[in-house]
Amino acid sequence: MTNLAPTLSHCAVAVHDLDEAVADYERLFGLRVGERGENPWGHFRWAQMGWAGEQAVQLIQPESDDTHVSRVMRARATEKNPHGEGYYISVWTTPDPIALAARIESSGGRVIDRGDGSGVHWVHPSAAHGAFLEIVPQKPPHPEETPLRISHLGVAVADLDEAEETFRRRFGWIRPSERWVLDSGDFEAASIFADEVQAMTLIQPRSPESPIAVEMRRRADEKNPRGEGPHISVWTSPDTAALAEGIEAAGGRVIRTSGWPGAGSMLIPPSVTHGMLMEVTPRRAEPAR
Numbered sequence: 001m002t003n004l005a006p007t008l009s010h011c012a013v014a015v016h017d018l019d020e021a022v023a024d025y026e027r028l029f030g031l032r033v034g035e036r037g038e039n040p041w042g043h044f045r046w047a048q049m050g051w052a053g054e055q056a057v058q059l060i061q062p063e064s065d066d067t068h069v070s071r072v073m074r075a076r077a078t079e080k081n082p083h084g085e086g087y088y089i090s091v092w093t094t095p096d097p098i099a100l101a102a103r104i105e106s107s108g109g110r111v112i113d114r115g116d117g118s119g120v121h122w123v124h125p126s127a128a129h130g131a132f133l134e135i136v137p138q139k140p141p142h143p144e145e146t147p148l149r150i151s152h153l154g155v156a157v158a159d160l161d162e163a164e165e166t167f168r169r170r171f172g173w174i175r176p177s178e179r180w181v182l183d184s185g186d187f188e189a190a191s192i193f194a195d196e197v198q199a200m201t202l203i204q205p206r207s208p209e210s211p212i213a214v215e216m217r218r219r220a221d222e223k224n225p226r227g228e229g230p231h232i233s234v235w236t237s238p239d240t241a242a243l244a245e246g247i248e249a250a251g252g253r254v255i256r257t258s259g260w261p262g263a264g265s266m267l268i269p270p271s272v273t274h275g276m277l278m279e280v281t282p283r284r285a286e287p288a289r
Contacts, residue, residue: 006171097135237282
């Protein structure tokens, strides 16, 4: 039986000014534009960015105030992020997106077929604890030595047991190891995997004062009363020290964690990335296939 558990390809970031965002990602991360275009379904302009033909991130700008992207941006706008920039959707690959979509629907989740015969489906945030996902056919492996590669998402959830069961039933992801606690962030977390590839870290706040809890309360609305959803994107780099120096030399800001640089990671604040909190960790050897 085919393993349908999807793996992460890239994220789309909603931005206020596409040309400005493209210039910032080029300057800070060395990303290059692969293609540009317009999305007739979502009514936004987009630019694919990456290295060596691999798409690492897609930047999208809504073309009017009456689009889903625009509404998402308005809903999360704050004094620090007046345009509501940030994560919009993550794209996942699977050997059979049609079969995976059917499994998600059979377990009570909502999916939307793009309807053009490509097999591409959108997974409604209500089916994935607040994360808007797109599932697409599998593609060839990415180049090995890219300076920055997305690894997985950190998703804030209200109940770890419930979230683990949801993602197991609908996506085939499992938790092969014990949960863990980060006292400095005041949360408990569980890593879930597709085979040996990490797909998500599920993050549950431990107290109402947790920064994650504060974020969830701010994000809560009628459609998402618990405020669940993406909190952070996690990336890997073969040389985190050089990457950090390059970002700072280009005018960006990084926050180095304990154990830097060999075992430590760095955080890149949303103010640098047009609204997407990033963590970059040292790249480990690829698991055996």
